[in-house]
Amino acid sequence: MSQSLSREQLIGLAKEFGTPLYVYHAEKIKDQYDTLSGAFSAVKARFFYACKALTNINILKFINGLGAGLDCVSIHEVHLGLKAGFTPDRILFTPNCVDFDEIDAGRALGVILNIDNISILEQFGNRYGGAYPICIRINPHIMGGGNYKISTGHIDSKFGISVHQMRHIERIVKTTGLNVKGLHMHTGSDIKDINVFLAGLEVMFGIAEHFPQIEFIDLGSGFKVPYHEDDVRTDVAALGKKVGDAFAQYKAENGKDLEVWFEPGKFLVSEAGYFLVKCNVVKQTTATVFVGVNSGFNHLIRPMMYEAYHRIENLSNPAGSPRIYTVVGHICETDTFAWDRTLSEVREGDVLVFYNAGAYGFEMASNFNSRLKPAEVLVLDGAAHLIRKRDVFEDLLRNQVEVL
Template identity: 65%
Template sequence: MEIIDDAYCVQGLKLVDVAERFGTPVYVYDADKITEQVEKLKQAFGGLKLKLKYATKALSNISILKLIKKNGCGLDVVSIQEAHLGIKAGFKPNEILFTPNSVSYQEIKQAVDLGLVINIDNISILEQFGHDYGSKVPCCIRLNPHIMAGGNTKISTGHIDSKFGISVYQERHIQRVVDTYGINVTGIHVHTGSDILDAEVFLRGAEIIFKVAKGFKNLKFLDFGSGFKVAYKEGDVTTDLTDVGKKLGDAFLSFCKEYGRELEIWFEPGKFIVSESGYFLVKANVIKTTPATVFVGVDSGMNHLLRPMMYDAYHDIVNLSNPNGVKRVYTVVGYICETDTFGWDRKLDEVKEGDILAIKNAGAYGFSMASNYNSRLRPAEVLIYKGEAHLIRKRETMEDLVRNQVEISLD
């Protein structure tokens, strides 16, 4: 987002005009920013056999997935439904990594039937998989490296209490199952969490994955997950991609030399690719002054953007309608019948009822976590592509809300 002629703009379009055209609340995504983030990763890991598998759960709109494909990425999916969305968007099944957890074995079999790359994260499923497929269907194994990493315990996935992955302490058990059934293991995977700042966490994970990988002779790739941190506010420290790319790249090439051939290196960025592309536009319904606080109550809530209430996530907020106003302190809240806050004690350009606010970093885990709580309708989504605003999801209606409900007679 940039300021042009005292207006906040994306690709030259005024966001207030986008809000007026499509109504609020509305999610708006900048296609150029998505492309820019993909290119940053490609440059950081240049010289390696790199494959990026976009984490679909971050933002799964089909038009976004098509843009991701256009930029040369594959997909990482965590449900069979996400896989079908990816295929509908044009991805080939072998471009999609299926990384579920706690799903039934039947869903694993559906993924095999679709032709996805299978990533297995528990011994029970590995045994059933081996019994049914032996060496006929290759798979990847997800390890839990027991590394505490990431900016929030709710998004740390590689520690000892995590439900994700097979413990590295079960390496011998994994090997027994693989040998017993002749399972063709072609990939090893670790993911420690999100908002990782430095190369050391990736290198610690690499040491573990390299050690385990030596026991599997048919590997084609090693998958290091993701966790690259983006900026949420001015002055935020972000992941030094150049440093990570150099240190992890050197370690990876050294391992490949020891292993006997060059493997592919995979990452599964989600938030890193789409977070900064997204703006959630809302309208100020009321300005409410209390003895302690001045509230801006907007026409949305945690039903549309859950991250601040679920993760205590910080999202910068700006007043699009009054970009040069006198600064005042507000708490921006939603219309849900709960404590429902987007931002506490924020210094904003003076807000009046009817003003349009933009909540930044709304591209990842915004719409994808939205709900109909309080029987509210989910918002529209808009993609700004080549300087034009395109509606990519219609705003819900009451018909959408009751479509699958079945009324019964209570006579």
């Protein structure tokens, strides 16, 4: 089991590469992958990294080397995966609300297709029949996960085909001859209760009886990782045991030895990521003491987008007196990372670290306010490697066409 990066290491990286800075710890990613693999050793399990969490090509190559597959939600992620060395049979392509041409592009590349709406399912069946195997994404209408904005299995979600539309799916499969090899569901993120997965699995087992050629059931992901010291995480060991028992029972009753698939994204990379920023100003008002840092929601949007919590520490003054601050960015919008957070006394110039920054941090970054995107660093075997250069001013103009 790898150790977390130390305060001294992080301070050193901030000095070497500057701030703001994203840092990823390769060995932590491996630890998380090994934890999952061990938890599901009693069942035929495959894991596909949900790369929307973090797509730096070096992260993809590292995860490819661990033996995982890749879960992609756009054709461009598919191309990134191929460039990183994933073979098409280890890439699961699950887009939603895309043009049929994007689905067809995935088919031409030979990846595993996961279709999540009736319209595309019918078009694909009419064009290809059973010549190309597919997976179907089902919406089980199970509410799972944390913030409503990241729940994907409820009745109002745009994702998947409603479980109540099974008769429609069956008609399309029967009339077009579609070859359905798998069934998929994903209820959301931050799932604390493993019974959410088991309830979904029960739904999937019931649907599987309608598809004699089925080979796997994909339960998505949503494994929770802890964000603060007293937080909980999904008990993947207990889940692995119960999923293994459920698949063994299904095999005994139906004679089918199905695989179970998962798509961990945040679970693999969140805790491996650190976001380093510098305090620009300590600003006291009549009601609040603000710590204004040299970043904003243009670099880390999760707190503003869906109230995500990131533990923050003052690396430069760990022994300072505890004080209460509101940590904000330098974007010209309300730009709050944390309200009323207790930190060791912060001085202008101090370096702060945001933990759990590996997932949906840099990946959702922008150039809002014409601010430059930060650099990314990968720490592997104790050595720091620059894996993305910090933006320069010319990057803001790179794709603009001046006509005046």
